[in-house]
Structure formats: C-alpha cells, structure tokens
Amino acid sequence: MKRIERISKRWLRIFLKGKEHLPVMCKEIVEYLDLEKKDWIADCTLGLGSHSYVILKNYQVKVIGIDKDSETLALAKERLSEFEGRVHYFSEDFKNIDKILEKLGLEKIDGAVFDLGASLYQFSSFERGFSFLREGPLDMRIDRETTLLSAYDLVNNLSEKELDYIFKEYGQEKFHRKIAHSIVEERKDYPIATTLRLAEIVVRACKSKNFRIHPATRVFQALRIVVNQELDSLKLGLNKAISYLSKGSRICVITFHSLEDRIVKDTFKTFQAKRVLKLITTRPLRPSSWEREVNPSCRSAKLRVAERL
Numbered sequence: 001m002k003r004i005e006r007i008s009k010r011w012l013r014i015f016l017k018g019k020e021h022l023p024v025m026c027k028e029i030v031e032y033l034d035l036e037k038k039d040w041i042a043d044c045t046l047g048l049g050s051h052s053y054v055i056l057k058n059y060q061v062k063v064i065g066i067d068k069d070s071e072t073l074a075l076a077k078e079r080l081s082e083f084e085g086r087v088h089y090f091s092e093d094f095k096n097i098d099k100i101l102e103k104l105g106l107e108k109i110d111g112a113v114f115d116l117g118a119s120l121y122q123f124s125s126f127e128r129g130f131s132f133l134r135e136g137p138l139d140m141r142i143d144r145e146t147t148l149l150s151a152y153d154l155v156n157n158l159s160e161k162e163l164d165y166i167f168k169e170y171g172q173e174k175f176h177r178k179i180a181h182s183i184v185e186e187r188k189d190y191p192i193a194t195t196l197r198l199a200e201i202v203v204r205a206c207k208s209k210n211f212r213i214h215p216a217t218r219v220f221q222a223l224r225i226v227v228n229q230e231l232d233s234l235k236l237g238l239n240k241a242i243s244y245l246s247k248g249s250r251i252c253v254i255t256f257h258s259l260e261d262r263i264v265k266d267t268f269k270t271f272q273a274k275r276v277l278k279l280i281t282t283r284p285l286r287p288s289s290w291e292r293e294v295n296p297s298c299r300s301a302k303l304r305v306a307e308r309l
C-alpha cells in the first residue's frame with residue numbers, strides 16, 4: 001500500500017465563499033483504496049472534491065464524481081479543474097450509479113468511496129437549514145431541484161404519531177414523544193418555519209440540562225434522513241456499487257451515525273457470506289487524535305473497507 005503524506009491542516013481547511021469545509025479521513029481513504037494499477041474510481045459523494053483531489057494527485061486514475069447537490073458539484077468542478085478530462089461529473093443520487101456507469105459505457109469500476117451525509121460546507125450554509133446553530137429556513141433538502149418535501153413540510157404537516165416515530169426511529173431520540181407533542185402544540189399558533197425556532201422547541205421539550213451534544217442534534221438528524229431518504233439511497237447505492245467492483249478493487253465507506261454504520265456493516269457481511277467481498281477492516285477505523293483535534297466534527301466518523309473477491 002502506497003503511503004500518502006499526512007495532509008496539512010492548511011490544505012485540509014478550505015474556505016469557499018466564506019464557508020468552511022474539512023474532509024474526513026482523507027489519508028486513510030486514499031491509502032485503503034489501494035489504487036496502484038487501477039483505472040476508474042467512483043467518488044459517490046464528491047462534495048467539494050477533497051478525497052478525489054488527493055486520489056487524482058497521487059494516482060493516474062479517472063474519477064466518476066457523483067453528488068446530488070448541483071451547487072456543491074459546481075464548486076467541485078472549479079476545485080478539480082486542474083484534472084480536466086480525468087473527472088466525469090454527475091449531479092445524481094448515488095443510488096443510480098448503474099445508470100451513470102451505463103452512460104459512461106463501463107461494466108466495472110476499480111474502487112468506490114462513500115463519505116455520507118452532508119458536508120461541513122452544507123452545514124455552514126445556514127440558508128440550507130441543516131444547522132440548529134444559526135437562523136435559516138427549515139429546508140434540509142440536499143437536492144433542492146427534485147426533492148419534493150422539505151423539513152418545513154414534515155414538521156408542520158405530519159401527525160404527532162408520525163413525528164414521534166421519525167424522532168425515535170431515525171434520531172434514536174430519548175425524548176421523542178415529548179418533542180413530537182411540543183411541536184404539534186407550538187405549530188397551532190403559527191407554522192414552525194426556521195431552524196432556531198425548532199431548536200428552541202426541542203430544548204424546552206427536553207428540559208434536562210445534562211447534554212453531551214446539543215439537544216436538537218438528533219431531531220435535526222432524523223428530519224434530514226427522512227427528507228433526503230438517506231437510508232434507502234444508501235442500501236441501494238452500496239449494493240449496486242459492490243456489484244460493479246472489479247476483482248481486487250475496494251470500497252471505502254465513512255458513516256457518521258449508527259443507523260448508517262449498521263447498514264454498511266450488514267451489507268458487507270452479507271456479501272462476505274456470499275464470498276463476493278473480503279473485509280479489510282473487521283472493526284471500523286476512527287479518525288486519528290490529530291484529525292479529531294483539527295476537526296472536532298469528525299469525531300463520530302467510522303470508516304469500513306472491503307475488497308471484491
């Protein structure tokens with residue numbers, strides 16, 4: 001395995017249009033992909049292209065860059081412009097990777113990367129409504145062109161029972177019932193339209209003062225998962241990507257919460273039992289202490305790697 005130089009803090013921390021972005025486990029991803037003598041790599045969550053940048057700098061491969069956020073994809077294009085001709089961009093959901101490969105006339109890929117969720121850049125674009133830290137509209141759609149329902153629609157139209165289910169199931173939120181009840185009471189006066197109003201309602205509903213993380217974290221996670229149908233996309237995307245891997249090529253997946261991690265773990269295990277995959281990481285890898293210090297928001301990241309047999 002070729003060793004990649006530790007990536008400097010200065011390079012990692014990029015600022016675009018006044019917003020910050022920091023990629024997660026960049027060095028590990030590029031090393032574990034094991035790209036010597038490989039040709040086509042699918043970066044299924046291109047984001048701002050940081051993982052792809054390090055891949056393209058170190059190896060003569062071609063990248064299929066997929067992101068369902070067209071604004072993010074445009075920024076990645078600018079950032080990766082020095083690799084013109086080696087990157088093919090697709091503003092698509094990764095669950096449609098089969099259609100993308102068909103368009104490119106490819107029957108196999110030699111590696112795949114998934115770095116799930118939303119980027120720090122998207123979180124700090126407060127007008128997108130992903131963050132409970134600053135005021136913004138309750139939106140949370142990653143793909144604003146084709147996603148029909150926003151977080152506003154869910155919060156203001158679902159029944160108490162449906163909200164309760166979402167917070168319990170997708171947020172693993174202890175106070176799911178109380179929060180759902182408070183939302184339904186509060187929206188009687190006027191619709192809950194902004195991130196800070198929702199966050200305040202959650203904080204009041206929880207009452208407890210001993211929180212390790214912000215009390216609204218799990219509610220926002222749950223709504224984002226449902227708005228973007230993240231878990232369904234992940235199941236489909238993973239299964240399809242694995243089926244296109246060439247012999248000896250690897251898939252690397254970074255997850256940020258246990259619902260995603262369980263899907264990756266179970267999918268890898270199922271393919272391992274069928275002798276399609278070999279697990280390279282039996283336990284997930286975590287960001288180094290250095291990276292956690294530089295980028296505290298990566299603390300929940302887990303990286304799993306498997307190889308096609």
Ligand SMILES: C[S@@+](CC[C@H](N)C(=O)[O-])C[C@H]1O[C@@H](n2cnc3c(N)ncnc32)[C@H](O)[C@@H]1O
Pocket residue numbers: 022023024044045046047048049050051066067068069072092093094095115116117118119120142233234
């Ligand atoms: C954590 S960021 C990736 C950051 C990227 N690896 C980098 O270093 O710049 C995740 C990206 O995946 C995109 N994304 C999330 N779900 C997706 C899906 N189902 N299909 C395609 N892109 C998706 C998001 O828009 C976001 O840009």
